[in-house]
Amino acid sequence: MYSLHKLLWELRRDPVLAERFRANPSEVLAGYDLAPADSTAMMARDFRTLYERGANPYLLYFCALQIGVSRQDYYAQLRGE
Amino acid sequence: MAELTGVFATAHSPGLTGFPERVAQPKRDAVRAAFDEVARRIQDIGPDVIVAVSVEHFTNFFLANLPAFAIATGDRHLGPVTPEMGKFLGIAQRYYPGHRELGTHIYRYALAHDFDPALADGGFGFDENFCVPLELLRTGTTPIVPVVVNGVNPPYPTARRCYAFGRMLAAAITATDVADKVVVLATGGLSHWVGMPQAGTIDEEFDRDFLARLTDGDAARLTDYDDDRIEAAGNGAHEIRAWLVAAGAAGAGFETLAYEPTPEWLTGTAVAAACL
Secondary structure, eight states, X not given: OHHHHHHHHHHXXXXXXXXXXXXXXXXXXXXXOOOHHHHHHHHTTOHHHHHHTTXXXXXXXXXXXXXXXXXXXXXXXXXXX | OOEEEEXXXXXOOXXXXXXXXXXXXXXXXXXXXXXXXXXXXXXXXOOSEXXXXXXXXXXXXXXXXXXXXXXXXXXXXXXXXXXXXXXXXXXXXXXXXXXXXXXXXXXXXXHHTTOOOEEEOSOOBOOHHHHHHHHHTTOTTOOEEEEEEOOSSSSOOOHHXXXXXXXHHHHHHXXXXXXXEEEEEEEOOSSOOSSXXXXXXXXXXXXXXXXXXXXXXXXHHHTOOOHHHHHTTOXXXXXXXXXXXXXXXXXXXXXXXXXXXXXXXTEEEEEEEEOO
């Protein structure tokens, strides 16, 4: 979980990294030692799965906004709407 | 010796400055009037320094190094930490002056009195935690000594420890002559959920019960919270730990100047002042 949290945090703090992630997520993910399930969820921007796997909700939410997922979409996803 | 001349606690929801219009007029006005009242009282006091206590939302600290308590002693603090955040909060980015002498004194005093906060000796940035209330309270160039309590990732410092930290803080303030008049301002809360499916829910019962305990000022009741009870009012409710630091600093009951459940701002919004 630490590697996922590190990725979420760094995506939020570094606009260049966030931009790279938007363009080519697998290239960015290659630099982080994520559990396969976390990696798959990040590729799919599947925040519900990451939430259910126990990711810190602050880090998850801030990262979502930074990589271009709107607040409405993020919450709709978490609520299964 | 310095005097602790005021202790206040307020919400810090981004919506207060970023999207106030989403809350209907009577509620919004009640909250705004309470902030104005605190602003007036602080202006009347004319403090040399404000010790501002809150959580921080992974703006400075991360899980690689997450202090339970931290004191920022730097000469200045940037807030909001990015122009982007400034736009979201509707607050212009600027440097808030720090107060190295008082910050360092509190840090030293804490260590000498069995508390072990982390030291943030510079490079400390603000998010909504401090920018939103300081904007509404129009504190201008009054120096700020930020104190951070972990309320964003479990495990948390206990309610009892937060209150005790506040007692220590008050003792530290009255044991130095590097300032004359000091105000303590805690920010955050009350019930709310961030990044969770329940976002927008308000636990009014939790909020009103907390404010009743705060009004009463009884330390035993104020510290009778375990993590589960607080978590049941949302991951953001852990911010009451900052309020508990203020309650400890005051060692007195508070008056609630406003309480409004405001789902549009995603929080139970409260403003309170200690009856010193």
